[in-house]
Amino acid sequence: ALIVGAGVWYASVKGDDPAAPTASGGAAGSGGQDGAAPEAPDGAGSEKVPADTQAKVAFQIPAPVVADTVTTAGSWLTDRTYAKSGVNEVVGYDAAKGTKLWSVPLPGEICAATRHVKDNRTALVFQPSKPTPQVKYPACSEVGVIDLDTGRMLWTKSVAGASQGDRKVAWDEVTIGANTVAAGGTHGGAAWDLATGKELWRPQEDAEGCYDMGYGGGEGLVAARKCGDGDNQYVTIQNLDPVTGAPLSAYRMPAGVEYASVVSTRPLVVAADVGDTAGDGSGISDFFSIDEKTGKLKAKIVADAERYAGECRSTDVENCEKLVVGNGRLYLPTEQHEGSGEDYNRVNEIVAFDLATGKLTGQRLDSGTNAQVFPVRMDGGDLIAYRTPGYERGGQVVSVDGASFKETVLLRTPVERAISNAERGLAERERMIYRDGRLYLADRFVSKPSTVVKETRYLALVFTTR
CATH class of the missing domain: 2.40.128.630 (Lipocalin)
Incomplete structure (x- = not known):
């Protein structure tokens, strides 16, 4: 049965009672020895907290002008290159500066990309x-x-x-x-x-x-x-x-x-x-x-x-979004629902299912007031998650300890409205990439500009804390 209350959702799985969620984080992983903190089954992550988590725009790639909708699926990152599909081409950019490194022309439109x-x-x-x-x-x-x-x-x-x-x-x-x-x-x-x-x-x-x-x-x-x-x-x-x-x-x-x-x-x-x-x-x-x-x-x-x-x-x-597997668990966001408090407040959570039993583990990450949170990828046994921008608050990338489910902020995007609007749009389009203090957002389609709404549109938008 589903019980909505105090901003928390509980759900049953195949008639089984879920593990009891904790107040702020969740069930622990394997126990530590001699008072040591428990460790997630997949071990420690490699992402480090920057000296300053407040990010700025590193670079942006304007959306090309097209007469019809064109598929631009695909964005990838290596140690030195951020590559993005464009109109009949793939372009490589310096991962930090955004300067163009190379272009691979294609004879026709891109259809799909891994x-x-x-x-x-x-x-x-x-x-x-x-x-x-x-x-x-x-x-x-x-x-x-x-x-x-x-x-x-x-x-x-x-x-x-x-x-x-x-x-x-x-x-x-x-x-x-x-x-x-x-x-x-x-x-x-x-x-x-x-x-x-x-x-x-x-x-x-x-x-x-x-x-x-x-x-x-x-x-x-x-x-x-x-x-x-x-x-x-x-x-x-x-x-x-x-x-x-x-x-x-x-x-x-x-x-x-x-x-x-x-x-x-x-x-x-x-x-x-x-x-x-x-x-x-x-x-x-x-x-x-x-x-x-x-x-x-x-x-x-x-x-x-x-x-x-x-x-x-x-x-x-192979085209699933907003869900991640790691630590022998499936991390899944809930739909937005009414949260606690008298003001209008829409919230959601990330919950975890045990892949061996199919039951909820009790781990839960809350989105906070008028925001959404969803999984991005695993970092060892830690979960990298993204929280959408809110009122007078930019978006966030957080690292969630796979055992305690306590979150640590890795990156905060700027609060400027124009940037937040662009961020919201791109965050829903193509799978985002976060690595080493940089967040890469991209669009999988470009379309003919609107004649009614004048707005700056981006093929990709990159934030950095470095």
């Missing part, structure tokens, strides 16, 4: 040409890998044939898992070696009409595979050998699942909207914690869409 960076390399999908009167919508057929430090396109590949005859296969998404680049879509999946571009496999259907819709990457490589047709369709989650594509384990999703999203490959966590019951466009009604070695279900977490605010684009296999 968030993963391996050996300072990343992957994207793009069109082979710009639109023409004869071909108004070129297929998203090209997969490329870019070296983010040198600004070189290392290789570009496409796949012809398969079930498409002489036409090239179109891809909906791309990822990097281990040392493999994998792309998937409605015509199946293919993979290449990250370093060389050597083809590892290509789309092929079996006797049941099964095909890889897409892949989740990171430490491992996991496929979401659809089989059958009509009312007999089902989805299987396969943990793959990233070199051969052979399944190491498999879990068949329950009936009523048309698409599935891989939240994490190590440990394996999958989100799905079972029977289209979410009803809010989030693509999530349940999370599935799966043993990647055996394919057995460890726990199912019911995530009522009216309570929780994570999002997975329903047809994409």
